[in-house]
Amino acid sequence: MFDEIIRLYDSFTSWLFQAAVQPALYAAGMMEWADDAFSWMDFFVFGVVQVLVVYAVCRPLEAWRPVERWEDRRVVQTDVVYTLLARLGLLPLMAFVILSGVQAQIAGWIADLGWVAPNLETLIPALESQPLLAFALYILILDFGEYWRHRLQHTLPWWWALHSIHHAQEKMTFWTDDRNHVIDDMIAALWFGGLALLIGVPPGQFPLIVLILRVAESLSHANVRLSFGRVGERLLVSPRFHRLHHGVLSAGESGRNFAVLFPFWDMLFRTGDFRRDVFPRTGDPEAMPSLVHGGWWRQQVEGTQRLIATIRGSG
Amino acid sequence: MRRLALALPLLAAGFLPGPGRADVVFVVNSMDPGIQVVDAATRAELRQIPVLREPHHLTLSPARDVLLVGDSGGNEILFLDPATGEVKKRERIANPYNLEFSPDGKLLVVTGLRRDQVDIYGWDAPTMGLNLLGRVKPGDMPSHIAYRPDSRFTYITLQGSRAIAAIDLETRQIAWTLQVGREPAGIIWHNGKLLIGIMGSDHVAVVDPEARRVERTIRVGRGAHALFPSPGGGPIYVTSRVDSRITALDPVSLDVMRVYDVPGGPDCLSFDEQGRIWATLRWNRQLGLLDPATGEVSTSLVGRSPHGVLFRNWNMQARNEAPAAPLAR
Numbered sequence: 276m277f278d279e280i281i282r283l284y285d286s287f288t289s290w291l292f293q294a295a296v297q298p299a300l301y302a303a304g305m306m307e308w309a310d311d312a313f314s315w316m317d318f319f320v321f322g323v324v325q326v327l328v329v330y331a332v333c334r335p336l337e338a339w340r341p342v343e344r345w346e347d348r349r350v351v352q353t354d355v356v357y358t359l360l361a362r363l364g365l366l367p368l369m370a371f372v373i374l375s376g377v378q379a380q381i382a383g384w385i386a387d388l389g390w391v392a393p394n395l396e397t398l399i400p401a402l403e404s405q406p407l408l409a410f411a412l413y414i415l416i417l418d419f420g421e422y423w424r425h426r427l428q429h430t431l432p433w434w435w436a437l438h439s440i441h442h443a444q445e446k447m448t449f450w451t452d453d454r455n456h457v458i459d460d461m462i463a464a465l466w467f468g469g470l471a472l473l474i475g476v477p478p479g480q481f482p483l484i485v486l487i488l489r490v491a492e493s494l495s496h497a498n499v500r501l502s503f504g505r506v507g508e509r510l511l512v513s514p515r516f517h518r519l520h521h522g523v524l525s526a527g528e529s530g531r532n533f534a535v536l537f538p539f540w541d542m543l544f545r546t547g548d549f550r551r552d553v554f555p556r557t558g559d560p561e562a563m564p565s566l567v568h569g570g571w572w573r574q575q576v577e578g579t580q581r582l583i584a585t586i587r588g589s590g
Numbered sequence: 591m592r593r594l595a596l597a598l599p600l601l602a603a604g605f606l607p608g609p610g611r612a613d614v615v616f617v618v619n620s621m622d623p624g625i626q627v628v629d630a631a632t633r634a635e636l637r638q639i640p641v642l643r644e645p646h647h648l649t650l651s652p653a654r655d656v657l658l659v660g661d662s663g664g665n666e667i668l669f670l671d672p673a674t675g676e677v678k679k680r681e682r683i684a685n686p687y688n689l690e691f692s693p694d695g696k697l698l699v700v701t702g703l704r705r706d707q708v709d710i711y712g713w714d715a716p717t718m719g720l721n722l723l724g725r726v727k728p729g730d731m732p733s734h735i736a737y738r739p740d741s742r743f744t745y746i747t748l749q750g751s752r753a754i755a756a757i758d759l760e761t762r763q764i765a766w767t768l769q770v771g772r773e774p775a776g777i778i779w780h781n782g783k784l785l786i787g788i789m790g791s792d793h794v795a796v797v798d799p800e801a802r803r804v805e806r807t808i809r810v811g812r813g814a815h816a817l818f819p820s821p822g823g824g825p826i827y828v829t830s831r832v833d834s835r836i837t838a839l840d841p842v843s844l845d846v847m848r849v850y851d852v853p854g855g856p857d858c859l860s861f862d863e864q865g866r867i868w869a870t871l872r873w874n875r876q877l878g879l880l881d882p883a884t885g886e887v888s889t890s891l892v893g894r895s896p897h898g899v900l901f902r903n904w905n906m907q908a909r910n911e912a913p914a915a916p917l918a919r
Contacts, residue, residue, distance in 0.1 A: 285874075285875055285894070289854070289873045289874050289875075292873050293834070293854075293855065293873050297813070297831070297832055297855075297873075298832065301790070301812055301813060301832050304772050304773075304790050306749075306772070306773040306789045306790045306813060306832075307731055307749040307750050307773045307789070307790075309789075309813075309831070310620070310895070313621075313872070313873065313895060314621060314895075380704075380705060384684070396642060397642075403640050403642070404640055406640070475643075477623065477643055477644075477663075
């Protein structure tokens with residue numbers, strides 16, 4: 276079955292590339308980028324797959340056991356806009372493409388020196404013949420990086436000025452995962468892409484890792500009364516675990532439950548909250564109304580102003 | 591007895607001589623990434639050689655006893671035994687996208703597509719040693735390689751600069767550059783001329799290296815890519831990745847003899863001793879086999895984005911003879 280899925284996916288990407296992408300590159304005089312375009316077309320296809328998979332997994336769950344029910348879902352629609360803008364992978368793609376050029380220079384320079392660049396396979400040669408294990412280790416390390424990025428979003432005032440847009444949502448759904456300021460998204464993409472390149476994530480595996488983390492993050496934001504149980508809650512981030520992070524008492528620097536995929540990091544750094552078997556209201560009581568109810572553009576402007584004010588020390 | 595025990599697994603894998611021993615095809619998958627060794631008769635995978643990041647091209651050593659594969663993303667060259675597929679050595683080399691030995695067998699030129707560099711290495715066959723003699727920065731995205739038969743000059747296509755660069759291998763300096771068309775890719779030396787696949791267009795440019803001018807263009811199909819002279823002075827085959835075809839050119843007149851539609855974006859080619867053509871089909875993750883006599887194409891699945899390809903005939907390996915067919919480029 277897995278082979279059949281891969282075959283279908285390959286058939287689709289092959290058709291898309293030959294029918295649309297390559298002729299467009301040819302017409303634009305950009306055929307020197309054909310190889311790269313073929314690699315990175317996966318990002319767009321994966322973006323579409325992400326939205327479809329996330330919707331297929333999360334929407335039935337939200338309909339089944341919602342934590343909250345709302346008549347007015349307009350603010351949720353704003354989060355849908357966020358998702359469609361972010362999920363096509365444009366920002367991580369840009370960061371990775373830009374960094375790839377830089378990385379090729381740096382890694383080539385290092386190779387000239389005869390020194391082995393620090394990626395996982397060269398540090399642990401056994402991984403060269405264990406691609407699945409290497410893949411799992413990449414995810415673990417990247418998730419560790421995401422934990423610390425998330426903590427810093429809550430700790431550094433200028434970063435919280437941006438990240439508070441994410442926490443202002445009082446009607447949290449699986450769409451809320453992408454409710455971020457574009458500057459915050461860019462920093463996140465550079466952080467994630469930079470770490471991926473530092474540890475040498477193979478370009479072909481990068482989109483799959485992004486997909487796994489994205490699906491997990493969306494599920495954790497879903498408006499569903501779902502816990503993974505006493506053991507499961509400590510293995511994978513659940514909607515209950517992450518709802519505590521978004522609870523009104525958890526916004527800002529006093530945040531808890533920062534993990535994205537593995538709660539292990541919260542256990543290790545003593546920021547985990549496994550005790551409260553509750554599904555609190557979400558939102559940031561200190562958020563301005565425009566951050567709560569405004570549209571995408573209004574929130575972006577507001578976030579930028581808050582960032583500037585914080586940097587100037589008047590925020 | 592012990593030797594036999596050691597040999598059995600290899601016999602089972604089809605890597606030692608024996609009755610019915612199969613010929614093999616090496617396929618370099620740039621996006622999986624790895625090198626597949628495929629049984630030419632059954633198309634079954636005999637061996638998978640993992641590669642660190644993003645391999646593209648391969649070439650045989652002058653003595654044809656070592657197969658070099660460049661892993662451009664992993665910054666290393668793998669040295670394989672072409673008879674067994676065994677990895678003999680790995681060496682850190684900056685961004686080895688394409689690589690080819692000079693006709694006199696003394697030098698290896700390596701293009702670094704992403705680093706805009708061309709490295710010239712001295713080759714020490716006994717130790718499989720590469721000694722960096724010089725680095726040239728000829729322009730944007732240096733890609734494919736050709737030589738003048740006397741090994742004095744190497745010619746490099748510059749995909750991002752619409753040009754080719756002639757590099758003097760004695761001084762290791764750029765002798766001249768010439769604009770040849772949008773995104774030039776493959777390049778070969780043929781009867782005193784340079785033939786260049788113009789990937790951003792639909793033709794092969796014929797360059798007179800003495801006069802340093804494009805003297806003729808030959809229309810072959812959109813996305814003209816790489817060129818491969820067939821064994822024994824037969825037709826020159828040109829791949830076109832956008833129109834997905836292989837065009838046969840008359841080796842004397844350079845006129846188009848025949849066009850073969852080969853779906854999937856044919857890229858590199860290698861010839862077997864029956865005159866059939868093994869082709870990597872980049873966008874379909876397939877290895878194609880074209881019979882130029884009938885025009886029939888059969889395919890089999892390989893890894894993602896297969897690029898370099900090399901057919902190896904067992905008898906030829908056993909006798910350690912040079913193949914009549916040129917190597918995949």
